[in-house]
Amino acid sequence: MTGLRLLASTPSPLATRFSRLAPLAPAELDALGQAERNQRRSPARREMVALGDPVRERRALVSGWAGRQRVLADGRRPILGVLLPGDLLGMGQHRNPIAPTSIVAITEVMTVPLPAAAPGSALAEAYARSVALEEFHNLAQFTRLRRLDAYERIADWLLETRERLAHAGLTVGGHFPLPMTQEILADTLGLTSVHVNRTLQAMRRDGLLVFQDKMMLLPDPERLATLVEYRPARVRLGDPTL
Amino acid sequence: MTGLRLLASTPSPLATRFSRLAPLAPAELDALGQAERNQRRSPARREMVALGDPVRERRALVSGWAGRQRVLADGRRPILGVLLPGDLLGMGQHRNPIAPTSIVAITEVMTVPLPAAAPGSALAEAYARSVALEEFHNLAQFTRLRRLDAYERIADWLLETRERLAHAGLTVGGHFPLPMTQEILADTLGLTSVHVNRTLQAMRRDGLLVFQDKMMLLPDPERLATLVEYRPARVRLGDPTL
DNA sequence: CGATCGTTTGACAAGGGTCAAAATGCGTGG
DNA sequence: CCACGCATTTTGACCCTTGTCAAACGATCG
Numbered sequence: 001m002t003g004l005r006l007l008a009s010t011p012s013p014l015a016t017r018f019s020r021l022a023p024l025a026p027a028e029l030d031a032l033g034q035a036e037r038n039q040r041r042s043p044a045r046r047e048m049v050a051l052g053d054p055v056r057e058r059r060a061l062v063s064g065w066a067g068r069q070r071v072l073a074d075g076r077r078p079i080l081g082v083l084l085p086g087d088l089l090g091m092g093q094h095r096n097p098i099a100p101t102s103i104v105a106i107t108e109v110m111t112v113p114l115p116a117a118a119p120g121s122a123l124a125e126a127y128a129r130s131v132a133l134e135e136f137h138n139l140a141q142f143t144r145l146r147r148l149d150a151y152e153r154i155a156d157w158l159l160e161t162r163e164r165l166a167h168a169g170l171t172v173g174g175h176f177p178l179p180m181t182q183e184i185l186a187d188t189l190g191l192t193s194v195h196v197n198r199t200l201q202a203m204r205r206d207g208l209l210v211f212q213d214k215m216m217l218l219p220d221p222e223r224l225a226t227l228v229e230y231r232p233a234r235v236r237l238g239d240p241t242l
Numbered sequence: 243m244t245g246l247r248l249l250a251s252t253p254s255p256l257a258t259r260f261s262r263l264a265p266l267a268p269a270e271l272d273a274l275g276q277a278e279r280n281q282r283r284s285p286a287r288r289e290m291v292a293l294g295d296p297v298r299e300r301r302a303l304v305s306g307w308a309g310r311q312r313v314l315a316d317g318r319r320p321i322l323g324v325l326l327p328g329d330l331l332g333m334g335q336h337r338n339p340i341a342p343t344s345i346v347a348i349t350e351v352m353t354v355p356l357p358a359a360a361p362g363s364a365l366a367e368a369y370a371r372s373v374a375l376e377e378f379h380n381l382a383q384f385t386r387l388r389r390l391d392a393y394e395r396i397a398d399w400l401l402e403t404r405e406r407l408a409h410a411g412l413t414v415g416g417h418f419p420l421p422m423t424q425e426i427l428a429d430t431l432g433l434t435s436v437h438v439n440r441t442l443q444a445m446r447r448d449g450l451l452v453f454q455d456k457m458m459l460l461p462d463p464e465r466l467a468t469l470v471e472y473r474p475a476r477v478r479l480g481d482p483t484l
Numbered sequence: 485c486g487a488t489c490g491t492t493t494g495a496c497a498a499g500g501g502t503c504a505a506a507a508t509g510c511g512t513g514g
Numbered sequence: 515c516c517a518c519g520c521a522t523t524t525t526g527a528c529c530c531t532t533g534t535c536a537a538a539c540g541a542t543c544g
Contacts, residue, residue, distance in 0.1 A: 070381070070385055072385075072389060072471075074389075076389060078384075078385060078388045078389060080381065080384055080385075092374060093370045093373055093374070097374065100374070100377055100378055100381055101381060128334075132334060132339065132342070135342055136342060138380070139312070139322065139342055139343065141384075142320075142322055142384065142387075143312055143314070143320060143322075145387060145388065145432075146320045146387065146432050147314060147316075147318060147320060149499070149500090150499080150500070181521085181522065181523090182522075182523070183521095183522080183523095190388050191500080191501095192500075192501060192502080193522085193523085194500090194501080194502085194503095194523095194524085194525090195499090195500060195501075197522095197523060197524060197525090198500095198524085198525090201524085391531070391532090392531080392532075423489085423490060423491090424490075424491070425490075425491095433532080433533090434532075434533060434534080435490090435491085436491095436492085436493090436532090436533080436534085437531090437532060437533075439491065439492060439493090440492085440493090443492085
């Protein structure tokens with residue numbers, strides 16, 4: 001009975017992530033739960049937000065993966081960053097913000113409207129920390145593309161993605177979902193799909209990853225982390241909860 | 243007489259940039275002017291803000307150039323973006339933000355504390371737009387590093403920097419200051435100084451730039467812009483003032 | 485007038501891109 | 515349940531941009 005209830009009430013990625021970002025009050029958790037009843041669906045490959053769209057409301061991703069991307073004149077579409085369950089959309093600060101990038105669903109994606117947060121509330125703090133984390137990951141993506149070679153880039157990105165998914169409660173025994181093609185991974189990492197393929201094979205040979213049925217396992221994350229000097233994300237120094 | 247007064251009261255880069263971002267009230271312009279009396283100096287090469295520092299106050303650059311950078315274990319120091327006069331520092335959103343990057347003075351830099359802006363005021367809007375512009379330029383830097391080769395990267399960056407300086411009233415007859423070494427430019431663009439040097443020479447041969455005494459002139463910005471499909475920054479669609 | 489920093493030039497190596505095609509997987513309809 | 519068509523993964527051969535290493539040259543400053 002308890003088992004069933006536990007199963008049924010498994011906290012959503014959104015609630016998991018947010019209650020780790022700030023100590024949410026029960027009422028705030030409840031507001032999140034209410035918001036999650038109001039899901040909107042975007043099928044895979046759909047452009048959820050177009051570049052330059054006015055931002056009407058703040059939303060959160062509750063399931064599925066999306067990519068922030070730019071479409072270029074030459075047809076290429078570099079992916080600037082990946083949005084995972086629990087991540088926020090449309091957090092611009094000023095009155096009439098417009099979307100600085102387009103957002104495209106990689107898999108089928110469900111989003112919900114974000115409940116308003118009273119200034120100074122734990123929920124507001126969680127939103128702000130989420131934004132700060134996003135900035136952190138943007139910077140990480142930046143340095144990744146500058147200084148790491150293909151092998152290290154992939155290793156570093158896998159470690160980061162694993163950590164983000166774990167933070168939203170989406171890893172199972174070290175395994176985590178990776179529902180993207182090698183081509184999209186290539187667009188994310190600034191490589192060609194051919195080269196991603198060769199590099200993944202090398203990592204497999206080196207016993208650093210196992211990938212099956214869109215599930216990834218890193219058997220030796222420590223070795224990977226040493227390899228690329230990976231440092232986990234922190235919003236605030238000295239905060240052990242993040 | 244009028245000429246003298248005009249000269250003496252030449253608006254600062256900060257005031258110029260901000261009154262173009264939002265229609266500031268006279269009182270707000272005055273507050274900016276007051277703030278500018280309170281300058282703090284950082285000599286060239288000084289680390290103005292260290293990675294992880296707590297952000298105590300919001301400031302603005304009023305003269306000189308700085309770079310947001312990361313120092314890496316291998317000693318390299320990729321520059322993530324350049325801060326020009328009129329740009330803001332420390333605009334994190336949450337209560338106890340820490341600096342996500344270190345900031346280093348490229349030339350001697352003067353900064354001033356930012357006056358507080360009432361919510362909903364034109365000044366607050368100007369701040370928000372400045373933040374949005376910064377995000378825009380971060381994204382531009384991003385795509386620059388991904389898809390453009392060395393020649394295009396430099397061309398694109400020069401066009402953007404020229405536009406930003408013009409926006410702060412710092413260009414004179416198409417000429418603009420470029421007070422950085424080729425090595426720092428290389429760090430900014432993800433290239434080596436050797437390659438920057440060769441590429442600049444090529445652009446000079448092609449008649450696309452003239453560089454003397456740390457002043458840059460782009461004789462044919464249109465040709466450059468076509469070359470790299472350069473698109474000027476806009477914070478809001480349909481806003482002709484930006 | 486050294487000393488130091490920045491620019492310029494040369495020779496060479498290599499990581500990754502491009503092009504092309506084969507192999508494998510997978511959903512759909514018959 | 516099978517066959518077809520399309521998407522994805524894999525492999526091979528070749529080439530080009532950029533990095534690396536090293537040294538010479540030029541300018542600026544105490």
